[in-house]
Amino acid sequence: MKFHITTFGCQMNVHDSQWLASALESRGWRQTGEDEALVYILNTCSVRDKPEQKVYSELGRIAGHLRRDPGVFAAVGGCVAQQIGRGFFERFPFVRLVFGSDGIAGAPNALERIAAGMEERLALLDFMPTYDERESVPAQSVQFARQAFVTIMQGCDNFCAYCIVPYTRGRQKSRHPDAVVAECQALVDAGVREITLLGQNVNSFGMDKGGVGTTFAQLLRRVAAIKGLDRLRFTTSHPKDIAPEVIAAFGEYETLCPSLHLPLQSGSDAVLAAMRRRYTLDRYMGVVEALKRTRPEMALTTDFIVGFPGETERDFQATLDVMAAVGFESSFSFKYSDRPGVAAVNMEPKVAPEVAADRLMRLQTLQNSITRKCLKMLEGMETDVFIEGLSRMQGGEVPSWKGRDPAGRIVNVHMKKGHADDLVGMLVPVRIIEAKKHSLMGEGTGIPW
Template sequence: MRFHIHTFGCQMNAGDSRWLARALRARGWEEVESDQAAAHVINTCSVRAKPEEKVASLAGRLAPVVRRNDPERGFVAVGGCVAQQKGAWFLERFPHVRLVFGADGLAGAPGAMQRVADDPAERLSLLDFADGFLSRPAYWEGERVPPQAFVTIMQGCDNYCAYCIVPYVRGRQKSRPSAEILAECRELAAKGAREITLLGQNVNAYGLDPEGDGTGFAGLLRAVTAIPGVDRLRFTTSHPKDLSDEVVAAFGELNNLAPNLHLPMQAGSDRVLRRMGRRYDTARYLSLVEGLRAARPDITLSTDLIVGFPGETEEEFQQTLDLVAHVGFESSFSFKYNDRPGVAAERMEGKVPEEIKADRLARLQALQDELTEASYAARVGAEADVLFEGASRKPDPDGGVSWMGRDPWGRVVNMPSENGTDLTGSIARVTIIEAKKHSLSAKPAGSPW
């Protein structure tokens, strides 16, 4: 059967979608463009309201597509966080939605999709939370392994930050057995993956839950970096309260641990952080930044930020601006606060008017643009080792083929190749020749281009 997966949200969702696609291809299904597919999967995100609204809109628009491509068996499956939150609503609202599954239902989704495809009258719901991490085959056999691969190490979160819906839609934290993680990483490296990213809602807490097998996150990092063929290791996402001294030290001790870290700050006001339930203050956050830069002076940091949290004053927002400038984040993901159903902040007083949130977000993003521009401009003339992932989406201005990769700090680098040589999967020394808004342009190091 021909299928297409629409993915919203975080890297965890992207990794889940890639796994589901491999699992369906292993069953003989064919992955095609959206307008050609009879089976559509919408992998959803409910961290913010806008993606949730997009999901409902997309589900409605897909009805004529599935009817046209397979009037009898065509269907839509809705998975992920919004499905966990509103699964029954999708089944009631859209007759062509015949499967809903949450994060813990993902392992059973390929089989459920086969059942739905085989029986047009079948409608299924996989929304129960599991007691432990549900293992699943990697399905790499016969698949081309990309140069950069993603490995899930845990599921769920135990932090219950006041604004966050993740624990309610992904469940409590469950760590994956370390032996399974290492086996998958070894398989990926043997098949040609040169960079691995470890994924979890809070990777720093890996192994601290009852599902842990005695391996902590720092120990896992050391074990993965020791695997032959793993040239780079990254991980996301981190919670500052769980970032241990051992993990900080690892940045200075493990040469193939990439020198960049996404460390969500969320706000620069201690009062706002307390109301958010983050369980750290700005002094703790800055001490982590100091430790990271002492361990690895060239490390770059990115972050998440929320503006307009209930009760946030202009002075407190200014504290966020000051801290962002002080840390000098190379990039950030910033959002206006919005209520999510059932979380503590939904019931808080002092909601900030929309126009004030919009103004604060614009000012924050303008500051971040300045920081990013300065950081990227400082790279011009420098050399870096770039792992090329494939052809660039933007054509080479001279009519040749341009290739896209990332430097050790995670920046996107585009470079044409001599004689059109395919650079996919190679690591090449380059010289940065131009800084753009969100990427760098390069030439081969030592080249007269």
């Protein structure tokens, strides 16, 4: 059976799609281009309204493939599937399966049953009380360039006022630490060199009823100590839960990359309180200072929401001030939008759309300026770049490659003669020669390893 997966949203969705593809391929299914597929799988995101609307648009396009083959059908998974549920069956009759974030473990078997004509429609929407371990699939070291994601938990208990995630992904459920470490060890044994640990709030790992007493700091140390692992990352971190032991680990393990995505959302204590973030700006800045003391080369990125209900110009200016003070290398920033069922829907006063749009533009303009300065400071420095593939910037006698430095910055690498072989999945010594708007240019200086 030929299938095609389209993924919206976060890294957890990307990882879920990779796992689902491998699980189907292990059953003899074949992943193809959109024009050949008989089964279309959408892995969806509902954090904001725009990604949700993209799902409906994509389903409209898929409907056109029914003219090519009336046996074509679709499956919708992820957060929008959890939110809309069986409503997809009524609006789009060719949707035969909906599955939420907890239901993905059963999606491969469900798809097989539908494809074989054993089921007409299936909905896998129940939240599980504990983490449901998924079936093992072959390690994906070659397909994914010796990089891998490993999910350590599912769901969230924070209930921030603007966020739909606890309602679409359920309450927090941690995996057993031994299962996480075993998966990481198997990936490294198969050739993976870089692992990213994933969760809605990794710092609260083990703090739910499914936990067995292992903290995130303890799990991090176990994974960082795996022999043969070159780089370790994790995302996402909630500032209220990051422990001193996690910060200390950045100074203890070279494997742990000097980069951290630490969502701030607002620089105003009043707005943070209204958002129910449960930390103050002082707490956040204390974490930033501790991280930079522990690992001076630490690169920090963040998230911002502008135009949250009740946000004043003074509140927004506080956000700009914090952005400049911390020097975030990059940020994801969005205008607030109401999501169904969250507390902020009923909060007043709402910020006018044109005011929110203006604030977003001003914030992103400042971020672009900070990003350029951060990258400019790296010119002339030497680093190791993990090669992910060919660069779009070609033109020399030998290929140019795209990779990332330890902090996760994109580096386009021009190799000297003699180093033109396939370098995907290798670490290359590089000297940074030029800073671009959002990336770096480098030149290979040594033998890849």
